[in-house]
Amino acid sequence: MALAGAAIGSLVAVTVQARDHNDWPEAWYQPPKTASELGITSFSQSPYLDGRDLPPVVERLPDDPVVIEPYQSIGKYGGTARTTIWDSWMFFNWEHALTVSADMRNVLPNLAESWSLSEDGRTTTVKLRAGIKWSDGVPLTADDFWFRLVHVWMDPEMSPITYRLVQGCEFVKIDDLTFQYVFPEPNPMFANFFAQYGSHFVDPMHFFKQYHPAFRDREELAALVEEEGFVTWMSMYGAFRGWGNEDAVKVPTLRAYKVVQRTPTKMRLERNPYYFKIDPAGNQLPYIDAVDAIILLENSQMIAFQAATGQLDFTAFTLKTQDIPLLKLGEVKGLNKVHIWNRVHVSDVxxxxxxxxxxxxxxxxxxxxxxxxxxxxxxxxxxxxxxxxxxxxxxxxxxxxxxxxxxxxxxxxxxxxxxxxxxxxxxxxxxxxxxxxxxxxxxxxxxxxxxxxxxxxxxxxxxxxxxxxxxxxxxxxxxxxxxxxxxxxxxxxxxxxxxxxxxxxxxxxxxxxxxxxxxxxxxxxxxxxxxxxxxxxxxxxxxxxxxxxxxxxxxxxxxxxxxxxxxxxxxxxxxxxxxxxxxxxxxxxxxxxxxxxxQAPHPVVVSTRLKNVTPTGIWGWDNRWTLSYHPSTWYFDDDDATAAQSPRDSAARNLHGEDATALRSPRDSAAGNLQDDDATAAQSPRDSARRNLHGEDATAARLPRDSAMRKLQRKDTTALQWSRSGTRP
Known part of the structure; x- marks a missing residue:
């Protein structure tokens, strides 16, 4: 067997390019250290868990907990994050056996302690960290990975056509923590797939086997399907499983947060008391205790307005480049912080x-x-x-x-x-x-x-x-x-x-x-x-x-x-x-x-109280948006939370200053106005469609002359400076 490090090297560039994010912790590029490696011997938990009927934190953590280095500082426990249903993913991001480094060039261990690739490229061997537990306290074992591959990926009812990247795969269990994926042909890139789509490779077998005909009498299962309001056991399984998200309240998870309540308008998540990661001071992560996610579906304009007025602690998923001027207006008023990341897409369209x-x-x-x-x-x-x-x-x-x-x-x-x-x-x-x-x-x-x-x-x-x-x-x-x-x-x-x-x-x-x-x-x-x-x-x-x-x-x-x-x-x-x-x-x-x-600019908006969020990053599917930036280390500094605590105050109501007409078209005027260094494209956009690019009111294309924006420019041009910089963020 080749060593894990050698396998990692085979997947990434031999010559590492210069990093564009020099302030990121070095640990974000490397396999994570553990408590024993760093000499951490005592552990702490959030006061949110005090008084609950739980084992001591040392017993809930793995035998040798994973240590995550925050972006800037050791955080504080407490608080409830306000976000949207899409952006809630950014808080409870997936936990896979393997994961992706911050620069998207390496595959790193996560739930796994190590992994290796055979010389012929046919066998990937994975060894899990000892003592990791699901959110209900049941240990994570090789059986959870076996169950997902054999009884979901390869089940003839659940998956009539086996996905090509796992066709012919044989699961070999070596012991409770060690297992292999063996392919009939070379599959040396399987670790990449395992890292990126890892949430689709593990299910809590102790929970899901009650919903699977391989483990339950079909008549009993049919009655349960009817009782739960589904048509088939596959649809019931899928509803509980979600898209690798464990969205249902009853489903155990490995992530930092667990769904505890869901209604048509809101989803609430609370910290997972068995989460397997700590910070360098021995504090069990995450720092933030709960997440309230409002369900606005795809009402992106409403989400942009709420982000601009400080009503949300983290917003990014549905925001667009055109929203940046509106969001920056909120930053000028002290209602939020607007970070400009770059989308991973080589073409937005x-x-x-x-x-x-x-x-x-x-x-x-x-x-x-x-x-x-x-x-x-x-x-x-x-x-x-x-x-x-x-x-x-x-x-x-x-x-x-x-x-x-x-x-x-x-x-x-x-x-x-x-x-x-x-x-x-x-x-x-x-x-x-x-x-x-x-x-x-x-x-x-x-x-x-x-x-x-x-x-x-x-x-x-x-x-x-x-x-x-x-x-x-x-x-x-x-x-x-x-x-x-x-x-x-x-x-x-x-x-x-x-x-x-x-x-x-x-x-x-x-x-x-x-x-x-x-x-x-x-x-x-x-x-x-x-x-x-x-x-x-x-x-x-x-x-x-x-x-x-x-x-x-x-x-x-x-x-x-x-x-x-x-x-x-x-x-x-x-x-x-x-x-x-x-x-x-x-x-x-x-x-x-x-x-x-x-590679377009993408707005990532955080409340003034949310800390440890990197101001620069790559936004997209290839790195699961925030996964590599460790949202479990984000925390609230309530000394800097005035705007966040009163999102509907006068500053929010007067976001656009003396002339609030811009609120009627949040993507229009500011978007056009940012180009006053060379406004040719905005002033003569060729035809009516381009003149109406940002809305039905054709003044959107002429907004360098918009009164509200001119007032803003005279008062504070901070919101506009990013667009005139000579370098991309």
Whole structure:
């Protein structure tokens, strides 16, 4: 067996790049120390747990507790955090056997004490830390991992098609704390998958076996299913399990917080008395005792307002770049602190043509005689520099979809491929395809004279998708391509994407770091279909089922699928690099997706009393947002909490000063006003759609002259300074 350290080294860049976050603790990049290694022999608990019928804290902690170094200082116990249902994830973030380092370059032990990879890449061995317990006090053992793999991942009722990354996997239990995942073929990147998706690899067997037919009489189980109000045992299991979140009140957890109450409008979490981590002073984490999460679903404007007025202690998930000016106004008034992180997405909007769409003429345009010219034309028609200024205040990076800049496989030429704004060249390519304006309405038709209209369906969530696509629609119309936008809600997006009904759609381009790109290279070849990936469902199903379902892809795509397998299975860095570069080169040449602007500024808003939150970070799925920044070490300093304690006071009511009209459109005026160093894009945004970019009132585009904003600028320009800085945050 190779040592764990050697296995870690095989997964990350040999030459570590300079770190952009020099104030992060060194411990965030390394395997965590334990109490015995640091000489910690006494332990403390929160007074919140005093008087409860619990064993002493030393008995609730593992044999050798994990020590987490806070961002700045040892914290204080106490308090209830106010947040939203989405942002509550940031507090009770997942606990996996393995985890990801802060720089997204290393896989580190977490619940596991160590792990190793066999020389042939087929066997991953994991050893758990002794004495870790579920929130109900039951020990964590290898059986909990066995149960999840065998009776969920591979159960024929729960998972009719076994997920490809665990197909053929055999679970070998060595003892209560040590086990192996053994694959028939090399799977050296399994540790990455185990780290990122680790919450899907462990369930409290002692709890869930009562809901599984392998452990309970089916008649008894059917009665329980009916009693609980479900149709099948699978739906009941899924409801209790959640999306790896243990959302149900009754389900034990390993995380810092446990759900204790849930209503249609609120979820309350309280500290897990058996949480396995401590700080360097021996205090059991977390510091904060409870979390109250309001359920606002996707009302992002209301969430932004509450964050700006100090009504929430942590907000980030549904915030967008356009919210930053409003949020900064709250910071000027002393109601919050606004940290600017950068999103991990190499493109906030990755446009996905559907190569398997049920329209022969459209498919021929995308893939057949079009020879990729149609997609290249659409890419060259997009003015990404203007988009960057109008939407991102010039702080994003125009890019195609490729590996993240932190990746050892990143090349700038891949990111810049076919990205030049050149509408004349775009028109030339479209002319070559015989897409002429037959009826003189300024829009092109197919060579047979029929209308060429692209229906673009999308879910407007997380990144500024709607605003981006309004611009793209107008850019494409300028070269004669008619595109109709259709915003859909979440369930419809999922249904239509999976059923191959979307002609064109989008998502943000995450899963592009070295942790996830080798495992789920969604943007680079068809290997899965889902609600977020709808480019090539039929080709993906053919791949997933070894040709039993779906549609055989063209030879080029089959070759890419081969290289995708090689990327995942390669046991040498040389072979892995060749596979990665082959996929990235093909994506740059063929433009499977069309990128826009990425690495954009993302607002992370905290109350003035919340401490130990890093002011700089990378926001996104690849690092599970805040997971690597240890939210269990966040704490409240009530000496600096006046604004947080009275969120509806006069300062909040007068957030915008003497002229509160800006409250009627929180994303409008300030967003336009931040660009007064070069307001050309805002002053002449080409047409009505761009003039109305931030709302129905066209004054949004002219906001350098807005009275409320001019008053703010005269009083305090602190809120605006970040956008004029010469460097990105």
């Amino acid at each position: 990755a446009i996905q043509p559907n190569y398997n769409y049920d329209d022969p003429k459209y498919r021929e345009l995308l893939w057949g005689k079009g020879e990729r010219r149609f997609i290249r034309a659409l890419s060259h028609a997009i003015d990404r520099d203007q988009m960057n200024e109008v939407i991102y205040f010039g702080r994003g990076v125009p890019s195609q979809v490729t590996a993240h800049p932190t990746s050892r496989w990143h090349e700038e030429r891949f990111a810049r491929a076919h990205i030049r704004y050149d509408p004349d060249y775009a028109r030339e390519l479209l002319d070559e395809l015989g897409l002429d304006d037959v009826d003189g309405d300024g829009l092109r038709e197919y060579p047979d004279g029929s209308k060429l209209t692209i229906t673009f369906e999308y879910l407007d969530f997380e990144t500024p998708k709607a605003i981006t696509m309004e611009l793209v629609r107008d850019y494409w119309r300028e070269v004669g391509v008619d595109m109709r936008l259709k915003s859909v809600e979440r369930s419809l997006q999922s249904e239509r994407a999976r059923s191959n009904k979307m002609q064109m759609t989008l998502w943000h381009a995450d899963k592009v770091t070295d942790i996830l790109f080798p495992l789920v290279p969604d943007w680079f070849y068809p290997h899965r279909s889902g609600w977020d990936i709808a480019m090539w469902n039929h080709w993906a199903r053919y791949y997933q089922t070894d040709g039993e379902l779906g549609e055989e892809p063209p030879p080029l795509v089959r070759n890419l699928q081969h290289w995708g397998d090689q990327l995942r299975e390669a046991t040498t860095e040389e072979h892995r690099t060749k596979a990665a570069k082959t996929l990235l080169e093909a994506a740059a040449e063929n433009l499977w997706t069309i990128g826009t602007v990425g």
